[in-house]
Amino acid sequence: MFLQNAWYVAAWETEIGDTPFARTILNEPVVLYRSADGIIALEDRCCHRALPLSMGKVVDNHLQCGYHGLEFDGTGACVKVPGQSKIPPGAQVRSYPVIQRWGWVWIWPGDPAMADESLLPNWNWLDDPAWKTIPGRDGTPMPVEANYMLISDNLFDITHLTYVHASSIGNQSIVEFPVKTERFDRGVKMTRIVPDRPAAPFYQKAGGFKGNVDRWLITTSELPGYIVNDAGTVEVGAGITPGEVNEAVGVEMKVMNLPTPETETSTHYFYAHARHFKVGDPEWDEIYRTQFTAVFEEDQVILNAQQASMSRNPDADGIDVNVDAPNNQIRKLLDDLIAAEQAETSGEHRSA
Numbered sequence: 121m122f123l124q125n126a127w128y129v130a131a132w133e134t135e136i137g138d139t140p141f142a143r144t145i146l147n148e149p150v151v152l153y154r155s156a157d158g159i160i161a162l163e164d165r166c167c168h169r170a171l172p173l174s175m176g177k178v179v180d181n182h183l184q185c186g187y188h189g190l191e192f193d194g195t196g197a198c199v200k201v202p203g204q205s206k207i208p209p210g211a212q213v214r215s216y217p218v219i220q221r222w223g224w225v226w227i228w229p230g231d232p233a234m235a236d237e238s239l240l241p242n243w244n245w246l247d248d249p250a251w252k253t254i255p256g257r258d259g260t261p262m263p264v265e266a267n268y269m270l271i272s273d274n275l276f277d278i279t280h281l282t283y284v285h286a287s288s289i290g291n292q293s294i295v296e297f298p299v300k301t302e303r304f305d306r307g308v309k310m311t312r313i314v315p316d317r318p319a320a321p322f323y324q325k326a327g328g329f330k331g332n333v334d335r336w337l338i339t340t341s342e343l344p345g346y347i348v349n350d351a352g353t354v355e356v357g358a359g360i361t362p363g364e365v366n367e368a369v370g371v372e373m374k375v376m377n378l379p380t381p382e383t384e385t386s387t388h389y390f391y392a393h394a395r396h397f398k399v400g401d402p403e404w405d406e407i408y409r410t411q412f413t414a415v416f417e418e419d420q421v422i423l424n425a426q427q428a429s430m431s432r433n434p435d436a437d438g439i440d441v442n443v444d445a446p447n448n449q450i451r452k453l454l455d456d457l458i459a460a461e462q463a464e465t466s467g468e469h470r471s472a
């Protein structure tokens with residue numbers, strides 16, 4: 121079950137070209153296309169004989185079905201039936217509220233009347249020229265054969281860096297230090313400070329560090345899954361200043377993670393990296409474009425195998441360890457929001 125009244129990333133804007141684009145989101149087939157008013161999202165199922173509308177084409181800002189030529193406008197209303205002047209009643213497909221922001225197309229699968237722009241994350245550094253952002257996988261999501269909350273778990277449990285990413289961003293000292301977890305209305309923040317330890321291989325190169333460093337790893341998640349890792353590494357004693365590291369003493373980056381459920385066991389994993397150092401250096405653009413793909417694919421292998429194992433034996437017991445605390449909090453928060461949404465929906469049905 122998914123939280124419906126929330127924004128999810130449906131696509132990178134650059135994925136949507138001149139032809140209709142199909143993607144399943146929260147188990148629903150959706151077609152996206154470009155119109156003069158921006159990107160439109162409709163149900164990908166013709167109301168005549170159910171052909172996916174993504175098999176049709178865009179004609180004068182309308183989406184034309186590829187079977188018998190019915191045309192739909194951006195609200196999903198049928199506006200043309202070839203060979204007849206009257207549009208039959210109910211000739212309509214569902215349309216979804218859409219917002220284009222920071223290169224992503226955000227879609228609201230729930231009640232359109234409740235679509236609320238203020239529920240988008242406030243990622244203001246993406247508008248700030250002091251940061252340079254590189255879209256993950258050249259502006260495509262990574263397909264993951266796992267439930268999207270397993271990605272949330274992965275991002276909060278930073279101890280996995282030590283074991284899964286030992287050659288790049290991991291090192292042994294991460295697991296020596298505890299995490300602090302804070303909860304807020306629609307999310308959880310987890311902070312781990314790793315003082316006076318050797319820099320991980322990636323940071324040795326990024327910051328030119330020779331000896332020990334102070335490092336922080338802060339993960340913030342806003343539901344249903346706007347997850348930011350803020351990672352900074354500075355000279356020992358230079359100060360822990362998330363969001364504003366001075367390049368003279370260190371390096372900092374933020375990883376924006378946006379896992380959008382495709383089904384209960386598959387996810388479109390959108391991500392991007394914003395760095396606060398060497399912003400004008402194309403060599404570093406290239407490093408982010410290529411090297412982090414490998415890091416994310418290390419996670420993909422783990423997540424796919426984890427889901428396959430869980431699906432084989434869904435009722436098996438598991439145990440928790442201390443580092444699971446933030447995950448358990450975020451899952452509880454999500455369950456509560458979904459339960460509240462369900463109660464509201466069934467209340468509406470009762471009173472109708």
Ligand code: FES
Pocket residue numbers: 166167168169170171185186187188189190
């Ligand atoms: S199925 Fe779409 S027009 Fe007939």
Ligand SMILES: [Fe+2]
Pocket residue numbers: 274280281284285415419
């Ligand atoms: Fe990872």
